[in-house]
Amino acid sequence: xxxxxxxxxxxxxxxxxxxxxxxxxxxxxxxxxxxxxxxxxxxxxxxxxxxxxxxxxxxxxxxxxxxxxxxxxxxxxxxxxxxxxxxxxxxxxxxxxxxxxxxxxxxxxxxxxxxxxxxxxxxxxxxxxxxxxxxxxxxxxxxxxxxxxxxxxxxxxxxxxxxxxxxxxxxxxxxxxxxxxxxxxxxxxxxxxxxxxxxxxxxxxxxxxxxxxxxxxxxxxxxxxxxxxxxxxxxxxxxxxxxxxxxxxxxxxxxxxxxxxxxxxxxxxxxxxxxxxxxxxxxxxxxxxxxxxxxxxxxxxxxxxx
Amino acid sequence: xxxxxxxxxxxxxxxxxxxxxxxxxxxxxxxxxxxxxxxxxxxxxxxxxxxxxxxxxxxxxxxxxxxxxxxxxxxxxxxxxxxxxxxxxxxxxxxxxxxxxxxxxxxxxxxxxxxxxxxxxxxxxxxxxxxxxxxxxxxxxxxxxxxxxxxxxxxxxxxxxxxxxxxxxxxxxxxxxxxxxxxxxxxxxxxxxxxxxxxxxxxxxxxxxxxxxxxxxxxxxxxxxxxxxxxxxxxxxxxxxxxxxxxxxxxxxxxxxxxxxxxxxxxxxxxxxxxxxxxxxxxxxxxxxxxxxxxxxxxxxxxxxx
Numbered sequence: 353x354x355x356x357x358x359x360x361x362x363x364x365x366x367x368x369x370x371x372x373x374x375x376x377x378x379x380x381x382x383x384x385x386x387x388x389x390x391x392x393x394x395x396x397x398x399x400x401x402x403x404x405x406x407x408x409x410x411x412x413x414x415x416x417x418x419x420x421x422x423x424x425x426x427x428x429x430x431x432x433x434x435x436x437x438x439x440x441x442x443x444x445x446x447x448x449x450x451x452x453x454x455x456x457x458x459x460x461x462x463x464x465x466x467x468x469x470x471x472x473x474x475x476x477x478x479x480x481x482x483x484x485x486x487x488x489x490x491x492x493x494x495x496x497x498x499x500x501x502x503x504x505x506x507x508x509x510x511x512x513x514x515x516x517x518x519x520x521x522x523x524x525x526x527x528x529x530x531x532x533x534x535x536x537x538x539x540x541x542x543x544x545x546x547x548x549x550x551x552x553x554x555x556x557x558x559x560x561x562x563x564x565x566x567x568x569x570x571x572x573x574x575x576x577x578x579x580x581x582x583x584x585x586x587x588x589x590x591x592x593x594x595x596x597x598x599x600x601x602x603x604x605x606x607x608x609x610x611x612x613x614x615x616x617x618x619x620x621x622x623x624x625x626x627x628x629x630x631x632x633x634x635x636x637x638x639x640x641x642x643x644x645x646x647x648x649x650x651x652x653x654x655x656x657x658x
Numbered sequence: 659x660x661x662x663x664x665x666x667x668x669x670x671x672x673x674x675x676x677x678x679x680x681x682x683x684x685x686x687x688x689x690x691x692x693x694x695x696x697x698x699x700x701x702x703x704x705x706x707x708x709x710x711x712x713x714x715x716x717x718x719x720x721x722x723x724x725x726x727x728x729x730x731x732x733x734x735x736x737x738x739x740x741x742x743x744x745x746x747x748x749x750x751x752x753x754x755x756x757x758x759x760x761x762x763x764x765x766x767x768x769x770x771x772x773x774x775x776x777x778x779x780x781x782x783x784x785x786x787x788x789x790x791x792x793x794x795x796x797x798x799x800x801x802x803x804x805x806x807x808x809x810x811x812x813x814x815x816x817x818x819x820x821x822x823x824x825x826x827x828x829x830x831x832x833x834x835x836x837x838x839x840x841x842x843x844x845x846x847x848x849x850x851x852x853x854x855x856x857x858x859x860x861x862x863x864x865x866x867x868x869x870x871x872x873x874x875x876x877x878x879x880x881x882x883x884x885x886x887x888x889x890x891x892x893x894x895x896x897x898x899x900x901x902x903x904x905x906x907x908x909x910x911x912x913x914x915x916x917x918x919x920x921x922x923x924x925x926x927x928x929x930x931x932x933x934x935x936x937x938x939x940x941x942x943x944x945x946x947x948x949x950x951x952x953x954x955x956x957x958x959x960x961x962x963x964x
Contacts, residue, residue: 482876501877501878541869542869545869553863555935558942560911563848565848566945570808571807573856574852576882576886577886583935585931603916609866610862610916617899632888639876639884
């Protein structure tokens with residue numbers, strides 16, 4: 353099959369489905385790059401807001417064949433279960449050569465199902481923009497969150513080199529710091545640890561204690577650990593359940609280390625406590641954030657040595 | 659007894675013992691406020707650095723009677739066990755009316771011991787500046803960390819209103835956002851939860867997983883949760899052990915919530931997961947950081963209604 357798009361040039365017809373925090377941020381970034389972005393979303397007020405604020409060309413609340421078939425690139429910015437329903441209901445409208453991508457935080461239970469459903473002469477390529485904010489809704493959309501963030505492409509054997517290239521170009525245009533690719537299983541395992549476990553910890557920590565006045569006495573460490581404890585409960589509950597096995601493994605690994613530190617404290621084993629802290633310090637040093645943007649970094653492909 | 663200082667005015671002779679990260683930050687803030695700050699510390703190079711960089715008036719490595727007895731206010735910026743040793747060895751040099759304070763992160767095992775040892779005509783008032791950085795050493799000192807931070811005074815029945823007033827003035831001059839007071843037990847319980855438990859979690863999380871390439875794929879949530887995982891292992895091991903009982907209680911409370919969330923996930927109990935997330939979101943909202951400094955906030959004293 354041949355994609356309608358050869359490059360993600362300015363004439364590309366880009367349709368965003370779901371104009372929330374991430375969909376809106378995509379629209380902002382792409383509009384700044386000179387694209388005319390269209391949207392299909394549930395609320396007319398979100399469309400009005402985006403058009404009034406200059407980051408959407410046009411939009412509609414009704415899902416129509418006409419709106420879908422003329423798109424060259426469709427970005428599904430939907431919760432996983434809505435995404436699957438949407439694909440079942442409307443993928444019949446995709447025209448030949450359409451490229452579809454997503455923004456979903458887990459891939460294992462989604463990507464292969466979508467690829468099995470869509471028409472043969474269309475292509476779905478999964479991607480995960482690792483950026484977000486604590487608030488949801490188009491009015492919080494902010495493309496600056498992409499600037500120091502990772503864009504992970506999750507290709508399968510069904511994907512073509514052409515689609516991967518367009519998806520990389522999308523990551524570039526969105527302004528991501530780093531564009532990389534992972535297989536589905538590695539992606540979901542990585543996300544279980546880096547993203548889902550951290551949200552589990554933050555939520556649990558926030559539920560632990562309600563001494564009056566805590567907020568008066570807090571320092572930065574508690575604030576940092578619980579920033580993500582303000583959480584979209586619908587989305588995250590869904591993401592946790594979709595990635596249950598991988599997340600449980602990471603939760604258990606964390607719990608083991610935590611109980612090990614607890615035991616060292618009970619035993620007054622200062623040496624073991626220090627050993628864990630040294631390991632922690634050594635590992636954490638690698639995670640320091642890029643301080644300046646010095647061009648896009650490509651990982652896991654032939655350009656990484658370039 | 660009468661303190662030498664009636665107010666923390668510019669003529670006050672301030673001696674900092676221990677010119678590390680926090681001692682150095684005190685010296686920077688107070689020098690900017692027009693004080694001539696002296697220091698006693700182990701390394702001549704730290705004194706030279708501070709003098710060359712304009713935030714110390716004079717310093718020495720030797721602990722002498724002359725250097726100590728002329729001080730009006732002594733700030734002990736030392737690890738807890740060194741602080742106690744130092745008090746045992748040198749408090750005999752304190753002259754009548756000297757006020758002594760500290761920066762120690764736990765109070766239960768320290769304050770009453772110090773107050774029992776020092777000469778009768780001197781006064782020790784405990785304080786905890788809730789600010790720090792991941793790096794240690796005078797060259798990382800930075801008084802800007804105080805600007806959105808809490809300064810907690812921990813008075814006991816042995817403290818006078820005069821000493822509390824001077825200590826509040828010190829917090830003001832250092833530039834703290836909020837000055838409050840707590841009793842020893844509440845302070846240590848609060849710190850066990852807000853500060854020590856968070857460091858335990860960050861260290862455990864960093865020890866959990868070492869998949870290659872994690873740092874390539876990480877997002878902000880993991881970075882935020884592990885910022886404090888770069889840790890001074892000598893200091894924190896000591897702080898944990900000094901506050902062992904309170905910290906173990908908080909570790910167990912956290913662990914209970916974490917395992918509760920885990921069980922909800924195992925049971926596919928979406929409603930219970932969402933309940934925890936809603937509670938977490940509601941509680942976390944109170945912790946948002948002050949966005950601007952609009953004067954010092956006093957808590958727990960008669961001025962809080964003013």
